[in-house]
Amino acid sequence: MMQKLISVEGLAVRFFTRKGTVRAVDGVSFDVDDGGIVGLVGESGCGKSATALSIMGLLGPAGETTSGSIRFKGEDLLRLSPKEMRQIRGKEISMVFQEPMNALNPVRSVGEQVAEPLKIHLGLSGGEARLRAIEMLEEVGIPDAASRYDQYPHQFSGGMGQRAMIAMALICEPKLLIADEPTTALDVTIQAQIISLLHSLRERLHMAVLLITHDFGVVAELCDVVNVMYAGVIVEWGNVVDVFDDPLHPYTRGLLRSMPRAKRRQRKLEVIGGAVPSLIELPQGCRFHPRCEYVTKRCFSEEPPVFQLNDDRLVRCWLFEGRMKL
Amino acid sequence: MAGKGRNCVPRALRQKVRAGLWQETISRFGENSMAMVGFYVIAAVAIVAIFAPLISFHDPYEINLRQRLLLPSGAHILGTDAFGRDMLSRIIYGARISLLVGLIPSFISIGIGSAVGVTSGYLGGKIDFILMRVADIVIAFPSLLLAMVIMYTLGAGLSNIFIALSFVGWAEAARVVRSQVLSLREQGFVEAAKAMGVRRRAIMARHIFPNCLPSLVVLFTLKVPEFILAEASLSFLGVGAQPPVPSWGLLVSQGKEFIFSAPWVVAFPGGAIFLVALAFNFVGDGLREALDPYLKR
């Protein structure tokens, strides 16, 4: 087996707001292997970004990681000092965000922003950093990178902006890239280009990727392993192929059914009924029960534990009671 | 149309939301201690102003040349001015002027400004262009100078101050309202009302104007101290209220020659202006914070 690069255990994230405490992440555990690529899927607001930001230590003033551990190369990131964490960010672990146009500083040139980590982490001089950044911009497929270096974000298209973001994240050749919905804000054709770019860069740089998305299609194309997240917890974990062929959790089934497929002649597009519960007041019992088509009496009162089906298949649902309980 | 169906329910619903808006705002405002202090100061000053004849021991106009520039004492708590008039009574009566001069032009200028802004923003086109150019011209003037010129033309006196300040102030309100209207005009409920054939004037009055209210409330509370300061400045310069009216700005102006021998004749009335302006600014800031979610739309 490959070695674990990062191992998240029982992670919990809370946001403290005027309306109450948001339990955005509520005991999430998963691993990413060295060089592996793991998907984290779920509807909007289920805590995907919160998980990613918690790993980066960037939750901001309202958020707090209240429990759990994040072991990266054997060290718990949650115990590092702010200074030690800064040395990891951008160098060992990088992040690409959803909307390139908001994530780039509008008043600094794109090139400067891409080159910045080199200066900070590797102590490169301005000239060296510039050359390296231009190379990187070329590598992510920005034509005429040398002259594009001095342009500002608003002169870039969304797709080009996201390429620049990727260049910026990868310029120090990190071990882990967290890509938080890197394609959601882009056109479909450009989405495909970005996905294949990520794919080829991963090969070359031998980095691991945690890919966050609500698009199962993207996961199917890129990932080895997938975590399905619902309302702050992971409800299903498994090999991408297995999960696709045989989704276990009713939520995963719903997600897959709601996905338009080219192969199966576009049936009626199904959606999961009901709405994502408020993470301030979660329903009793299973979080999914108000929307579940297989709901039983027990689901109303008792929260299901994680059941293990075989070596690499986990699911959090009473339907699978009797299998091995983790 | 989906919007049509949506519009049928919201009439009642929107009213509820709006009631909720003010309730929520008031409770959030109440949590802001500075704003509450400001509110109590204003309330106290207002009570003093209303009941001035009952509260003051002396006639603010009574000249007594044997008691000129007396130090604060038991008989004259804030001392006397150069004509031997009781300072405290003059300041108490002056509160009436300051409050009126803060409130009335604010009402008038925001009233005119809203009418202009709603018309301009909703109708657009030539009318909008003309109205906004006129507003540009008024805003281009340094406001105190413009007020001074108007006072020069109309002559000194309290009622002319109302006119001058209203004229200076309407343009800014018009701009604020217009920009709000422009964004509101595109919103679903306005579109829906239009689709249902509601008349233009009714849309402006019933659907658009009420949604501008949060910004106008904030603008109002911030205009009041501005106008209080403006009146004080005009009176200080001699083109505002005329003696013997106990306007605070005039009191400071009359006291300034005696500042070395009797600094209190400057300190107290000026302090009164400062206190009231500060209180209104605190309330304005508090309201702006409390209304924040409704202002950014």
Place this chain on the structure above:
Amino acid sequence: MATVPVLIGVSILIFVMLNIIPGDPVAVMMKERISPDVVEKVKAQMGLDDPLIVRYFRFIGGALRGDFGMSYKLNRPVSRLIMQAFPNTLALALAAALVSWLIGIPAGVLSALKPNTIIDRAFMGFSVAGISMPIFWSALLMQYLFALKLGWLPVSGFYGAKYLLMPAVALGWSAAGTIARLSRSSLLDVMQKDYIRTARAKGLSEVRVVVYHALKNALLPVVTVMAIQVASFLSGAVITESVFGIPGLGRLAVDAIRTRDMPLLEGSVLFATFLVVMGNAMADILYSTLDPRIRYGR
């Protein structure tokens, strides 16, 4: 640009306001009682009998050549009086601007970086105080304390840098309050932006995040306001100049009103407003050179 139409509008408004007063300028000029015949003759000579529109074009024609007529009271060309006053006003405006920036920007930035702390509260308290303070009052109190009681500074007049200190602080403080509040809210806003999170995700130190990534964005809108403020100092330091006896533009306007000197008032107000309009235009230009989004078009 809308500058020219606005200036035309401004000139019309000033002219109309000052020429519809019933008061008789000739009577103002001549202190003694004179026969109505003479008054009529002088009026005709001065062209005051012509219709308003003719007089407006005469006025604006002169103004374009820098000729605002003769002051009734001082009997000197208004333009000369304005040009004599302007350098004093300029000196005061620049000094006040310096005071307001040196206080306002650091106060606003520190407050935004430590929101809701004692530092923030204190700075913001001072800012609101500055905005709420009648300038004539703070000016008089300063005169009392620093000139009369302590004797550190001259009371009034304008004969050198020393004379500028109190007026600059009096005028600059209220502007500093505005700048501090604006920089605070602007920086608070910017610190919430996605690109600040990106900067942090790169592993930058907090200082670098603020200085390199946040400040320029946050201060862009403040710069505009600062430029407009300088323009308003140039045109509207009426009170400060009066209290401290600085012979500048504002004083000129006040004196003109006091002596009912119509050409002087007309000229000084038009000139002051011209400064404001130009100041706003400059602020726009400044903003667009600083902001790459505008510099390189959208």
